[in-house]
Amino acid sequence: MPRILLSGARRQGCLPANRLRRTACHQGQVGGYHRRRVPTPLSILQGRGTPLDPPNRFEPLDLEPDGDTLEHDRAEGGLTPPRPATRYLHDRSRSIVVHNDSPDVGFEFSVNPYRGCEHGCIYCYARPGHEYLGWSAGLDFESRIMVKLDAPRLLARELAKPGWQPTPIAFAGVTDVYQPVERRLGITRQCLKVCRDFRNPLSVITKSALIQRDIDLLAEMARRQLCIAFLSVTTLDNDLSARMEPRASAPRARLEAVRALASAGIPTGVMVAPVVPGLTDHEIPRILRAAADAGASFAGYIVLRLPYAVKALFSDWLARHFPDRREKVLNRVRELRRGKLNDPEFRTRMRGQGPWAEQFKVMFDLSRRRAGLDRPPPQLSTEHFRQIDPIQPMLWDS
Numbered sequence: 001m002p003r004i005l006l007s008g009a010r011r012q013g014c015l016p017a018n019r020l021r022r023t024a025c026h027q028g029q030v031g032g033y034h035r036r037r038v039p040t041p042l043s044i045l046q047g048r049g050t051p052l053d054p055p056n057r058f059e060p061l062d063l064e065p066d067g068d069t070l071e072h073d074r075a076e077g078g079l080t081p082p083r084p085a086t087r088y089l090h091d092r093s094r095s096i097v098v099h100n101d102s103p104d105v106g107f108e109f110s111v112n113p114y115r116g117c118e119h120g121c122i123y124c125y126a127r128p129g130h131e132y133l134g135w136s137a138g139l140d141f142e143s144r145i146m147v148k149l150d151a152p153r154l155l156a157r158e159l160a161k162p163g164w165q166p167t168p169i170a171f172a173g174v175t176d177v178y179q180p181v182e183r184r185l186g187i188t189r190q191c192l193k194v195c196r197d198f199r200n201p202l203s204v205i206t207k208s209a210l211i212q213r214d215i216d217l218l219a220e221m222a223r224r225q226l227c228i229a230f231l232s233v234t235t236l237d238n239d240l241s242a243r244m245e246p247r248a249s250a251p252r253a254r255l256e257a258v259r260a261l262a263s264a265g266i267p268t269g270v271m272v273a274p275v276v277p278g279l280t281d282h283e284i285p286r287i288l289r290a291a292a293d294a295g296a297s298f299a300g301y302i303v304l305r306l307p308y309a310v311k312a313l314f315s316d317w318l319a320r321h322f323p324d325r326r327e328k329v330l331n332r333v334r335e336l337r338r339g340k341l342n343d344p345e346f347r348t349r350m351r352g353q354g355p356w357a358e359q360f361k362v363m364f365d366l367s368r369r370r371a372g373l374d375r376p377p378p379q380l381s382t383e384h385f386r387q388i389d390p391i392q393p394m395l396w397d398s
Contacts, residue, residue, distance in 0.1 A: 001226075001366045006252050006355075014164070014177055016153045018156065018229055020040045021119050022270040025323045025332070025351040030124050033113075033363050035107060035277055035349070042329075043371070044050050046246075047120070047247055047377065048120050048139065048142060048143070048246060049119075049121060049124075049142055049244075049245070049246055049313075049317070050118030050120070050122055050138050050139060050313050050316065050317060051124040051141075052136075052138040052139065052311070052312075052313060052316060053136045053138045053139045053140060054132045054136055054137065054138050054309055054312060055136070056134060056135065056136055057128075057131055057308065057309070059340045060122050069250035069370050074258050075094075075296075077229070077310060078270075078308050079149035084143045085143070086118055086142075086144075086145060086181075087143060087144050087145070087147075087307065088145050088147050088181060089116050089144070089145070089146055089147065090126065090146075090147055090149055091114075091115060091146035091147055091148045091149075093150075093154070094119070094148075094154070095154060095158070096111055096113075096150075096151045096154040096191075097109050097110075097155065097169065098110050098111070098112070098150060098173065098220075098301070099156075099305060102151060102346065103346050103347055104346060104347060104349060104350045105170075105173075106170075107165055107169075107170035107203065108167065108168075108173070109167055109168070109170065109175075110169065110172060110173040110193060111151070111170070111171050111177075111178055112148075112153060112168055112172070112173050112174050113147075113148050113151045113175070113182075113187040113188050113191060114142075114146060114147055114175045114176075114179060114181070114182075114187075115118065115130070115133070115146035115148075115174065115175060115176070115323065116128065116130055116140075116141050116142065116143055116144055116145040116175065117142060117145070117147070117173055117176050117179050118142055118145060118179045118180050118181065119176055119179055119180075119207060119208075119245055119247045119248040120142035120246045120247050120248075120394070121140070121207070121244065121245040121248065122244055122313060122314055123244065123274055123304055123306070123310065123314055124141070124243070124310070125305045125306075125308050125310060126141075126152065126173075126174040126175065127141045127309060127311055127313065128307055128310065129141075129174050129310075131309070132147070134390055135277040136309070137308065137310065137313065138309070138313055139177065142247075142274065145179075147181065147185065147187070147348065147394045148187065149185075149187065151186065151190070151191055152190035152194050152241045153188050153190050153193050153285045153390070155195075155375045156192045156194045156197075156198070156304070156390035158389050159195075159198045159200055159387070159390070160198075160387055160388065160389070160390040164387075165186060165386035166199075166201070166382035167201075167205075167382065168198075168201040168202060168203060168380045168382075169190075169195065169200060169201070169202045170202070170203050170204075170205070171188065171191070171202055171203065171205070171280045171321075172203075172204065172205040172206070172348075176206055176207055176208060176240065176286055177204065177206060178206040178207075178210040178211050178257075179208065179247075180247060182208075182210060183210055183213075188214070189213070189214050189217070192214055192217045192218070192221075195221070195227075196217055196220060196221055196226075197387050197388060198385060198386060198387065198388060199221075199226060199386055200226070200382075200385055201221075201224065201225070201226045201380035201382060202221070202229065203227065203228050203229070203377075203380070203381075204218070204227070204228075204229045204231070204234065204323060205229075205230040205231075205232060206229075206230075206231065207231070207232045207234075207245060207248040208248060208249050208251060208254075208257075209249040209253040209254060209256065209257040210249075210255055210260070211229065211231075211238070212257050212260045212261070215260060215261060215266070218261065218264070219264040222264075222265055222266045222267065223234070223265070224358040224384045225378065225379070225380055225381035226380060226384065227266065227380070228266070228267040228268070228269070228271070228378060228380065229266055229267070229268045230268070230270065230271045230300075231254045231255070231257055231258050231261075231268070231269075231271070231291075231296075232273050232322045232373060233251060233254055233255070233270050233272060233290075233291065234274065234276070234397055235251060235273070235280045235283055235287075236251045236283060236286055236290060237251070237306065238250055238251060238252070240279075240280070244276075246284055246318075246347070253283065255290055255291065255294045256294070258270060258291060258294040258295055258296050259294040259295050261295075262294070262295030263295065265268075265298055267295055267298075267375070267377065267378050268295065268297060269290035269291075269297060269298035269299055269300065270287065270288070270296045270300075270378055271297050271299070271300050271301065271302065272284055272288070272300070272301040272364070273300070273301060273302040273304075273305045274297065274302050274303060274305065274381075275301055275302065275304060275360060276304050276329065276335060277303070277304065277332035277333060277356060277360075278328045278329040278355075279322070279323060279325060279328060279329055281360060281363075284360070284364055284367055285361050285363070285367040285370075285371075286300070288364075288367045288371040288373055289366055289371050291371070292371040292373055294373055296373060296376055297335050297370075297373065297375065298337040298376060298377045299361070299368050299373040300372055301351045301358060301364050302350045303336060303350065303351050303357065304322065304333060305342060305349060305350075306333065306341045306342045307342050307344065308342075311341045311342060315330060315341075318330070326392050332356060335354055335355070335356050336352030336353065336354060337352060337353075338353060338354075351383065354392070
């Protein structure tokens, strides 16, 4: 890969958080020429999952600041490392409902109002998706967020099509629909209103206690068997959670969200996801017991996946935070993934293979049964679906 040295550190500018505009952002306009190979000092990365911005696997150029020039500029007081503020850009996608044919994910259609996620979970399997935008799977994924302002309108248009067959839609997939910016923009809430008005069933999975804001809508839908909710809980250790998923809600807050949702009559479960072998696997029984005490009714789990650039990011994170466990964790992952750090095979990629995978399954099944969470999630109903004019009511804008 060719390298070009730049005099000084420059990065492509995007819109700051307080100036969200409808700005086109296409591959080619924000290409790999802004890549920064030099890690930003950890002291200015509070609340970020990684300080790294690795090269994009699709870009032919990799730019690296000229080290001599940077040192000279710092000595002259003319260059200070930039604080990586979150930038939001308008995503002009012309559709919002995505069809999934994977046998592993448990849903056929999904909605993602955002691309990228400010939660910054270091293990997130969705990170490589940002490389298709010309950005990196590292810091860019958690600091450059594509916002689908038109998502409610696009969703209403899809559900109003004569050929739409009422089917549960998952609010999840490659982002967290309740990441921090949702508090201000409310795009997920508007999409929920669309599903409520069409009476199309849905499921939601999140790591954010912000889901409690929408209990009114979810409870209304639950009375017609139109929704279920999952809170993803990786660990009950606050310190570990703060390092591993820095801008997601704390474990206690997620469990309180489970309690609030269940108390409102919303079928609520917990996902122990991901199980990080050698780091969080021993917590499975405690997480399930805590979830049951909070009112959860069902549970599932997923074992850590490390696709593409996530392998290097997670390995670097372990070296920074848990150097004494790094090799143990990575070797355990290899034992689950046929000697590799990632195995994308359908039907095994979510659980792994081999003795450790079997041990996790036995531990989970036993703990789930003891906690009383071994019932399946309730079936969602499509019998209440109705097609309405996607333009006239606009109830989701209120």
